[in-house]
Amino acid sequence: MPKPNKxxxxxGGPAHERxxxxxxxxxxxxxKRIQTTETKAKRLQPVAERLVTFAKRGDLHSRRxxxxxxxxxxxVHELFTEIAPLVENRDGGYTRxxxxxxxxxxxxxxxxxxxxxxxxxxxxxxxxxxxxxxxAPVEEAxxxxxxxxxxxxxxxxxxxxxxxxx
Numbered sequence: 001m002p003k004p005n006k007x008x009x010x011x012g013g014p015a016h017e018r019x020x021x022x023x024x025x026x027x028x029x030x031x032k033r034i035q036t037t038e039t040k041a042k043r044l045q046p047v048a049e050r051l052v053t054f055a056k057r058g059d060l061h062s063r064r065x066x067x068x069x070x071x072x073x074x075x076v077h078e079l080f081t082e083i084a085p086l087v088e089n090r091d092g093g094y095t096r097x098x099x100x101x102x103x104x105x106x107x108x109x110x111x112x113x114x115x116x117x118x119x120x121x122x123x124x125x126x127x128x129x130x131x132x133x134x135x136a137p138v139e140e141a142x143x144x145x146x147x148x149x150x151x152x153x154x155x156x157x158x159x160x161x162x163x164x165x166x
Contacts, residue, residue, distance in 0.1 A: 010040055021047045022069045028095075029070070029079045033114030041097045041113040048113075052094040055084040086117045 009017045020040075025048045028034050036044070051069065054062040063080060070076050087094050093116060100110045 010043060017043075022071075025051055026070045026072055026075045028113060028115065029075050029083060030072075032117070033112055035100065035110060035112050037103075038097075038099060038109040038111040041111040044113060045095050045097060048115075049092065049094050051079065052083065052087060052115075055079045056088055058084060083115065083117070086119075087115075089120045090116070 010020060011017065021044055024034065024036065024040065024044050028044070028048055029051075047069075051066050054066050058080060063076065066079065067073070067076050070079070096114050096116050098112045098114070100112055102108065103110055
């Protein structure tokens with residue numbers, strides 16, 4: 001049998017680690033945030049994000065694949081009906097890890113892992129100035145009253161339309 005080379009397991013063998021991470025993912029979806037050690041949070045993050053990705057698909061096959069890992073049907077229902085619609089516009093990064101300090105008994109580094117359920121605000125791209133504008137600065141004309149500028153703008157928009165009609 002090949003020896004695992006992925007690194008030390010959390011609390012035992014690979015089967016125990018898998019069960020522990022699945023249960024922690026279930027608790028994360030139920031409570032929206034959990035506090036655990038930093039190492040467990042970092043190992044839980046890809047598991048939880050993969051399950052949320054399945055929930056975003058929303059089909060029967062995805063639901064059955066999630067139910068292989070999360071054994072509580074009420075948690076799976078909550079994941080598919082409440083959490084998935086909140087993150088449907090997000091392309092990833094469904095969880096956030098925040099370091100919170102050290103545990104009192106053994107000084108283990110603690111962290112809070114939570115679901116990111118805030119709506120996504122798209123980044124606004126700044127318009128780059130064109131090379132022509134930066135090379136030759138245009139002198140500004142004196143401002144005309146607002147009525148004259150709107151009439152002039154209306155005339156310029158109608159003129160190309162009349163040319164096309166002829």
